[in-house]
Amino acid sequence: MLKNKAVLAHGLVWLVLLAVLFLVNSRERPAHAFILILLYGALNVSIFYMHYFLINPLLIGTGRYWRALTYMAVVLVVSIAVKYGIAHYYDDIILQYRDSDGQQQMLTPLQYMVMALISGLFFMLLSTAVYVVSSNFKTREDRKSLETEKLNAELAFLRSQINPHFLFNSLNSIYSLAYKKSEKTPEAILKLSEIMRYMLYESNEDLVLLEEEINYLENYIDLQKLRFKEKVYVDLHVDIDVEGHRIMPLLLISFLENAFKHGVSTDKHKPIRIDISVKNGRLNFKAENAKNQLNKDQTKGVGMTNLKRRLQLGYPDRHTINIVESEYYYSSELFIYL
Known part of the structure; x- marks a missing residue:
């Protein structure tokens, strides 16, 4: 008709x-x-x-x-x-x-x-x-319409994979703190609560404010720091030209997961370095760290595979990702035209 x-x-x-x-x-x-x-x-x-x-x-x-x-x-x-x-x-x-x-x-x-x-x-x-x-x-x-529905369904599925993956790792960390009867346990639970609130409510949108995503990353870093007795050194630098930029939610967390996975730094001269900058609508995200073989997480996750697929769907021909890995060094860098 x-x-x-x-x-x-x-x-x-x-x-x-x-x-x-x-x-x-x-x-x-x-x-x-x-x-x-x-x-x-x-x-x-x-x-x-x-x-x-x-x-x-x-x-x-x-x-x-x-x-x-x-x-x-x-x-x-x-x-x-x-x-x-x-x-x-x-x-x-x-x-x-x-x-x-x-x-x-x-x-x-x-x-x-x-x-x-x-x-x-x-x-x-x-x-x-x-x-x-x-x-x-x-x-x-x-x-x-079918292609759009397929992409939305695939993005929703990929996003849903992040939640249990991150929750599994965080609960392991909190379990370790509770097992050791650490005073950091309540703070870790509070941080996880804030993170889960963001993941459950804010990240349902197709795009979120970059400032909210960065705040989520900061909470993640704080939660990771609570896992260790020694002081963990993370150097986070943010330089955004103007506010209001939007980005796909939960897109940058895989870089941080890999940074902590490949080695937590207790050496103030070799911190995990996270640089986030936006100039003229172009996001540059870089995470780099020296590998710590003693602390390296040997588990294999779906983070980077998930990330690359989401970038292909959400930012086709508008992103570049570079990963450099050696025996003692790991670096990942992402460019996105927002």
Whole structure:
């Protein structure tokens, strides 16, 4: 069925065509123009839409050609018969014409039927052309809608993977603190509560304020620091030209996870360095640290794989990611045009 916008467009086109036809014919033969608009216009419009809704789906949608050809023949025969009946009734208006010598002539039944056949075929062809264009447009729109739904579903799935992954690691840390009866346990629980509040409520949006994402990263760093008896050195530097930038939520956490995973620094001369800057809409995020083989987390997560896929979906052709790893050093850097 035609949608509201398509119905309006079709109606306007028919009104314009019929109005032009009426103006062209009404100057010399107003009676002829009146009959042409009310009768022939309605008949041709009927042919158009019978072909559009009944025959085109058979021809194009299902390939049932014989049934379609049968319907076409029926529509043409009926329309020609009705048109000829009207023409015969108004023969002095419709069937009469003047030849090149100015003599009054009368169309024969065969001549008129051929003209009616050509007219019917024209409106059928026009109907098929409009149907093909509309179908192609609808197919593109449906494909685009499906792709968008697929991307949204995939992004939602990837985002959902982050929560249990991070929660698993954080609970392990808090368990260690509680097992040791550390005074840091209440603070760690409070930090985890703030983080989970952000992950459950704020990160449901497609984009969040960069400031909120950075605050989430700071809470994560504070929570990680509580795991260790020794002082952990993390150098976080933020330089944003203007406020209000937005970013996909939970996008940068994988870098921090990797930084702590590859080695926590208790050496103030070799801290984990996190640099976040935004200049002219371009985000530069860099995390680097010296590896600490004693503290290295040997577990394998889905963080970076997840991150790369989310970047492909959310920032296609608008991001660059570089990872450098050696025996003693790990660095990851991300550029995004926000």
